[in-house]
Amino acid sequence: MSKKIFSGVQPTGNLHLGNYIGAIKNFVNLQNEPDNSCIYCVVDLHAITVKQNPSELKKNIRETTAAFIASGLDYKKSIIFNQSLVPAHSEGSWILSCVARMGWLNRMTQFKEKAGKDKEKASVGLYIYPILMAADILLYDATHVPVGQDQRQHLELSRDIANKFNLDFNSPNFLVAPEPLIQKNFARIMSLKDGSKKMSKSDPSEFSRINLNDTSDQIITKIKKAKTDNDPLPDNENELSKRLEAQNLLGIYSSLSDQTLKNTISEFSGKNFSAFKEKLANLVVDKISPISSEINKLLKDENFIDKILNDGAEKANEIASKKIKDLKKIIGFK
Ligand code: AMP
Ligand code: TRP
Secondary structure, three states: OOOEEEEEEOOOOOOEHHHHHHHHHHHHHHHOOOOOEEEEEEOHHHHOOOOOOHHHHHHHHHHHHHHHHHHOOOOOOOEEEEHHHOOHHHHHHHHHHOOOOHHHHHOOHHHHHHHOOOHHHOOHHHHHHHHHHHHHHHOOOOOEEEOOHHHHHHHHHHHHHHHHHHHHOOOOOOOOOOEEEOOOOOOOOEOOOOOOOEOOOOOOOHHHOOEOOOOHHHHHHHHHHOOOOOOOOOOOHHHHOOOHHHHHHHHHHHHHOOOOHHHHHHHHOOOOHHHHHHHHHHHHHHHHHHHHHHHHHHHOOHHHHHHHHHHHHHHHHHHHHHHHHHHHHHHOOO
16 A cells, blocks of 8 residues: 655754664665655754754754665655745644644653753743644645654644544545554664663763764774673563663664564574674674765765755645645635
8 A cells, every 4th residue: 555654853963773773764664665655854843842053953954864865765766855944834833733732732741751840941842842743744644654652642643633623624534644653673772871761862971872973983882882781691582571771782683684583582592792792783883884974975065965955845845835725725714
């Protein structure tokens, strides 16, 4: 069945192995399935929900775009653009914020995590960001949205908004409720320093994550230093699930080698960590170094990246501006 895919990544720097395994690797697979039409967005409007340095932001928009392309996204097959170039996202977000309910937003766990204790000081944008995300998706009639596990709740909100809009305005099926595409396995890559914490762009420790632009030496050192325990690797998933760090590292190995966790377990059961880590480091270097060097190569030609974004925005604008026009008509605007 052909799918209309939409997904986004924030240009907030430090794209890491979790972003690659949880999101970008899937973007590439979906792009390469025949019949799918895919739109991948660098969501810069989302990025400013927390304070950004303007010149850093500009750099990160290009870097995220370069990471998309270096990972295998093809701007000739997929639409690749940055959100702020297409005004319909901001406009749609306002209209949908009049459909979404406070109670729905109050349930969003990511806001609670990101705002922390001092939520009075969080930006209003951070609070309503799932509505902007809904606008992103609904403007393109996306049927499927590949994301990591942490975005599931936001996807459900998009569905609720679509359904309420259709009901309130008696316009059945006008907004398409999207399905999340969340991998069953390895949907959450954890910190290399703490198997109970998500690998994250904002972790202050560089040793918690492998960045997509790390050199081979950095990758090898980070894997060597990754937290483990003292026992040999187990021979079954049940035992493994009690050892968070081992589970995470074996998960990374399985995902990057495209094999099941079960196969990885049988490959390494009874072995000690040093033997496994050596294999893992080789694999990660094999998969990530080409991406890293391609990112660095692409970043040398800013005009090339900007052209991809501008061309992509033109195509996106054609679709989104038409949808906004229809949306306004339904609401009763002239
Ligand atoms: P973000 O870094 O929050 O902009 O996330 C971009 C995409 O990467 C989203 O689809 C996330 O769900 C996914 N993602 C982020 N961190 C991880 C992680 N540690 N493991 C798996 N997926 C992740
Ligand atoms: N909120 C997502 C994140 O932080 C990024 C995002 C914005 C997105 N708009 C989207 C993901 C639309 C999927 C579809 O990771």
